[in-house]
Amino acid sequence: MNYFAGNFDVAVIGAGHAGIEAALAAARLGQKTVMFCINLDSVGNMPCNPSIGGTAKGHLVREIDALGGEMGVAADKTTLQSRMLNLGKGPAVHSLRAQIDRKAYTALMKHTVELQENLILKQAEVVSLEKGEDGWHCITRLGADYLCKTVILATGTFLGGKIFVGEVNFSSGPDGMFSAEGLTDSLLKLGIPLRRFKTGTPARVLRSSINFDVLEVQPGDEKIIPFSYKTEKTPENTVVCHISYTNDKTKQVILDNIHRSPLYAGEIEGIGPRYCPSIEDKIMRFKDKQRHQLFIEPCGADTEEMYLQGMSSSLPEEVQIQIYHSIKGLENVQIMRNAYAIEYDCIDPICLNASLEFKEHSGLYGAGQFNGSSGYEEAAAQGLLAGINAARKNQGQEPIVLSRSSSYIGTLIDDLVTKGCADPYRMMTSRSEYRLLLRQDNADERLMPIGYEIGLIDDATYTEFLNRKSAKESEIERVRKLTLSPNAAINKKLEELGTTPLSTGIKMAELIKRPEVSYFDLAEFDNARPELPYETALKVETEIKYEGYIARQKAQVEDMLKLESRRLPLDVDYTEVEGLRLEAREKLNKVKPENIGQASRISGVSPSDISVLSIWAQKRRMENK
Amino acid sequence: MSEKTVAAISTPSGEGGIGVIRISGKEAIKIADTVFKAANGISLCAMPGYSAAFGYVYDKEEQIDEAVATVFLEPKSYTGENVCEISCHGGQYVTSAVLRAVLAAGAQMAAPGEFTKRAFLNGKLDLIKAESVMGLISAKSREELRVQLAAKRGKTSEEIEKIEAALLELSADFAAYSDYPDEDLPELSADNFFRLINFAEAELGSLLTSFDSGKILREGVAAAIVGKPNVGKSTLMNMLSREKRSIVTDIAGTTRDVIENSVSFAGLNLILADTAGIRQTKDAVEEVGVELAKERISSAQLILAVFDSSDELDSNDKEILSLLSPDNTIIVLNKTDKQPKIDKAVFGGFKTVLISAKNGEGEKELENAVREITAADKINPAAALLLSERQRDLVQEAHSAVTEAKNMLKSGFTIDAVEVCVEEALSTLYTLSGKRVTNEVADEVFRRFCVGK
The missing domain is CATH 3.40.50.300 (P-loop containing nucleotide triphosphate hydrolases)
Known part of the structure; x- marks a missing residue:
């Protein structure tokens, strides 16, 4: 009883953060695109924290923006409060994080999608995915058959979703949405192995039931830097957040009730995120820790719901009440939505190519939580690349694969498809070996030329970027040449800053290299200094101060690129390569690395295996000549 | 690597009580079995690993020598492959004749350093140990023999690993510091930074000194x-x-x-x-x-x-x-x-x-x-010593990176830049031990091995 619903270039299943970027990118690249969502009121929903960014995640958002994605633009327009995290810990780890009005964000994103040319948004549940001779058939529960050249799976926590609250559990998507059923079987039929991951979210509570008088206030930054390079109107802080801590009583409640946790009782089979644990997990895992910090964040400008960051739980509702009530300031808190854990189907991303296309299924792509990651930003980053690559495949172009040394996005995708993930993958600065190069401040320089080349960055934005870059470069040049002579005023300033006064003339750039001195400190001794935007001035400071270390890291990149440039054939059966250990043969066959560098990052492949592989590849090249 | 079975005379050329012909590779035992007939009539192929048999070596019909054949089965052998060692009488003529018979039976002549190269590639030796094998072979004095043995047993590797562990801990502390700003971690204690970094600096320093003192031994x-x-x-x-x-x-x-x-x-x-x-x-x-x-x-x-x-x-x-x-x-x-x-x-x-x-x-x-x-x-011959210019250069490089990291910490530079130096040191040490292998390094080390070892 199916009916033919039309031909499309790209279909996107799921309209969360991954789906939106995928669909927008494909449509903007001229592809006739359809995006399915179980409920159109959940397009771009934030079912967990009402914030975007954070350590390393902030980097991802800026990179998405530099490539022409949407997340940063929408976040800037719906920001309630913004902070640059890790100030004082160095520019490599500065990370933007913004509290977002989640309803406003969802509405804006949905509207952006609706207005997008070439893009159709459909409320429908895809229950079957079939490979036909002429493309992929996406069949909905109501029998509509969409024939698509490429399909992007971005099902998030909807696929086979199951919610757990203590002893209670039931099939459900996030935030009271239906779960997606049916598609799972269809994927299994295609031979795609699925597994269960889980994640969780804390309660939402009523603002007026919180005693703010006893809580620490966390204000936003005075000087806000937006996520998007396109944002002209800098967001303003309109709210504050608050901080509280768990205590001995919280711990006792959890210890007394831990047997009622579905995770500890063994009812949840899914693996949870190691780096975003529930409160009961934190208490059980870090028994010696006296207290755990939590943040109380508003969910929006026109709602009284407050989010309790750091307090996710899958304990029974009555236990949740006791837990929250044990915390200072929350003694009488009223829960509006309870905390829960959600379990869902996902793949081991090792079965994907670096383009996010399935190795075994041409034209089928995965993105977001479906690929085993966690987090809005990680999802959006993959969605963007999957959308770009699906479009490029239809257009007969090579896929875009970002290198680890170019971006956190490249690092994220390389980690996923090379190492796979044993638990929901969260981006962290420590995942990158090139932190000092991959700063949030230079995402535009790293990626905007690529975004422009792909066709997602328009001429105006690109021209502005080039101007910004050349202003920065000429200022750095000027500061390098400018000599400061010793005088009473400057030496007084230097002593105030806690550094040695001058006895002879010095180049200003050299002075900025001292840890105690900043570019801004020297403004009063620099009459010719041009008026620069704050962000550009910050870049000047960073690039001068860290010049030597940036150069060292670039040298390390060169080393790696040598290994990356040694390509491996993709049509090899590694069980036939003599000298490799058994485990290495299996892993190499699974991953089918594209080069020696990628092979060396596969866990279970040892340096001696890499030596064998290098020699084997060398020989093979010589034989093929 | 091991698709070929290779053989070579593993004892020095010239007169000697015993000469050993070593055969390594998948077919090693089979090849040995075609040239060697055990006195008790049992085929070498039927023997377990770590066993030996007395018998005779033949070149086709002609009996060349009486000998002892020792069988090692993969992975429990020097190279990690099947190995058979034929110990015959020493002397240029006899050993050459046995080797010729082995080659005629299907083995190929081993390239210089090939046995050790294979041992390295099969994960039996790390790079430092592989280098010390070369040192052992050419040891000219008692003391030198002792230090090379210590290195072969892993003394130097152990020392390097201790330094690697300290730097890794440092790196993990740095990561926690920047990745979990919300976690209310105690401000990272500078004491611990300095404890780790001073340890790494001192150990690398004493390894460098060991190179200078070890020089007279080498x-x-x-x-x-x-x-x-x-x-x-x-x-x-x-x-x-x-x-x-x-x-x-x-x-x-x-x-x-x-x-x-x-x-x-x-x-x-x-x-x-x-x-x-x-x-x-x-x-x-x-x-x-x-x-x-x-x-x-x-x-x-x-x-x-x-x-x-x-x-x-x-x-x-x-x-x-x-x-x-x-x-x-x-x-x-x-x-x-x-x-x-x-x-x-x-x-x-x-x-x-x-x-x-x-x-x-x-x-x-x-x-x-x-x-x-x-x-x-x-010189404590049982202690870790650096034995080659390659090792010294890399330790020197790691040492200066660690010293720089320490000075940066002292002067208040931000952690992200300090980390560049710490990771550079780590990666250099990985290169040293072969945990991060490059073809150039491997080739350089094995170029210097002589045939048969």
């Missing part, structure tokens, strides 16, 4: 015997060499050229030079010899200055004395078998040993003096 000590004519330099040379290397006569000025001999003495490899006696001379040939002797005084690492204890110092002695430094000179007072006349006070500040080269007395004392002055007595 490369030997260039030593010169000097003195005026006829004080017994050549007799001393012969005593140390345990052979008649220099011509000894009572005629002053017999030795005119510099005669060199490499001797194992005091646990060290001394590259000993016997020089012409230093004196005022009108003989043009002798004068050239005297000049050469003086040159040796300035170039040698160790000088044995010989004086006749049965005579008083003359102007020649005094001239020689004026050329010497107590830092690298041992005053050898020879001819203690005669009545002493010399005034020992003039050698104040110098290490002085009494000997009778003719009677072989005082050798023990001289040995101790040599060990002290070369600091060989300070």
Whole structure:
């Protein structure tokens, strides 16, 4: 009883953060695109924290923006409060994080999608995915058959979703949405192995039931830097957040009730995120820790719901009440939505190519939580690349694969498809070996030329970027040449800053290299200094101060690129390569690395295996000549 | 790598009690079985690993030698592959004949260093251990053998691993610091940073020192015997060499050229030079010899200055004395078998040993003096030592990166930049141990191996 619903270039299943970027990118690249969502009121929903960014995640958002994605633009327009995290810990780890009005964000994103040319948004549940001779058939529960050249799976926590609250559990998507059923079987039929991951979210509570008088206030930054390079109107802080801590009583409640946790009782089979644990997990895992910090964040400008960051739980509702009530300031808190854990189907991303296309299924792509990651930003980053690559495949172009040394996005995708993930993958600065190069401040320089080349960055934005870059470069040049002579005023300033006064003339750039001195400190001794935007001035400071270390890291990149440039054939059966250990043969066959560098990052492949592989590849090249 | 089965003679060429032909690779046992017939009639292929059989080696029908075949099954062998070692009688002809038979049976000639290369590639050895194998083979003295053995057993690797662990801990602390700003972690304690970084710096520093002290073990000590004519330099040379290397006569000025001999003495490899006696001379040939002797005084690492204890110092002695430094000179007072006349006070500040080269007395004392002055007595052969320029360069690189990281921490530089240096140090150490292998490194190491090892 199916009916033919039309031909499309790209279909996107799921309209969360991954789906939106995928669909927008494909449509903007001229592809006739359809995006399915179980409920159109959940397009771009934030079912967990009402914030975007954070350590390393902030980097991802800026990179998405530099490539022409949407997340940063929408976040800037719906920001309630913004902070640059890790100030004082160095520019490599500065990370933007913004509290977002989640309803406003969802509405804006949905509207952006609706207005997008070439893009159709459909409320429908895809229950079957079939490979036909002429493309992929996406069949909905109501029998509509969409024939698509490429399909992007971005099902998030909807696929086979199951919610757990203590002893209670039931099939459900996030935030009271239906779960997606049916598609799972269809994927299994295609031979795609699925597994269960889980994640969780804390309660939402009523603002007026919180005693703010006893809580620490966390204000936003005075000087806000937006996520998007396109944002002209800098967001303003309109709210504050608050901080509280768990205590001995919280711990006792959890210890007394831990047997009622579905995770500890063994009812949840899914693996949870190691780096975003529930409160009961934190208490059980870090028994010696006296207290755990939590943040109380508003969910929006026109709602009284407050989010309790750091307090996710899958304990029974009555236990949740006791837990929250044990915390200072929350003694009488009223829960509006309870905390829960959600379990869902996902793949081991090792079965994907670096383009996010399935190795075994041409034209089928995965993105977001479906690929085993966690987090809005990680999802959006993959969605963007999957959308770009699906479009490029239809257009007969090579896929875009970002290198680890170019971006956190490249690092994220390389980690996923090379190492796979044993638990929901969260981006962290420590995942990158090139932190000092991959700063949030230079995402535009790293990626905007690529975004422009792909066709997602328009001429105006690109021209502005080039101007910004050349202003920065000429200022750095000027500061390098400018000599400061010793005088009473400057030496007084230097002593105030806690550094040695001058006895002879010095180049200003050299002075900025001292840890105690900043570019801004020297403004009063620099009459010719041009008026620069704050962000550009910050870049000047960073690039001068860290010049030597940036150069060292670039040298390390060169080393790696040598290994990356040694390509491996993709049509090899590694069980036939003599000298490799058994485990290495299996892993190499699974991953089918594209080069020696990628092979060396596969866990279970040892340096001696890499030596064998290098020699084997060398020989093979010589034989093929 | 191991698709070929390779073979080579693994014992030094020339006469020897036993010669060993080693065969390694998938077909090693099968190939050995075609050339070797056990006396008890059991096929080598039927034998378990770590077992041996006595029997005969044949080239086709012709019996070449009687031998013992030892079977090792993968992965429990030196190379990690199937290995058969045929121990036959030593000697150029027999070993070559056995090898020819093995090659005729299907093995290929092993390339230089191939056995160890295979051991490395099969994960049996790390790079440092592989390098020490090379050192073991060419060890020229007892002490050197001991340090190379220590390195082979993993002493140096262990030491490097300890440093790696400290740097990793540091790196993990840094990561926690920046990745969990919300976690209310106690501000990272600078004490712990400095404890770890000081540890790494000190350990790397002492490894570097070990390279300098280990150098005399690896490369030997260039030593010169000097003195005026006829004080017994050549007799001393012969005593140390345990052979008649220099011509000894009572005629002053017999030795005119510099005669060199490499001797194992005091646990060290001394590259000993016997020089012409230093004196005022009108003989043009002798004068050239005297000049050469003086040159040796300035170039040698160790000088044995010989004086006749049965005579008083003359102007020649005094001239020689004026050329010497107590830092690298041992005053050898020879001819203690005669009545002493010399005034020992003039050698104040110098290490002085009494000997009778003719009677072989005082050798023990001289040995101790040599060990002290070369600091060989300070080297702990069981400790971690760096044994090659490659190792030293990498440790030097890691050491400067760690020192820089430490200075940056001290001056208040942000952690993200400090980390660049810490990770550079780590990655250098990974290169050293072969945890991060590059073709260049592997090739360089194996290029220096000789066939069969």
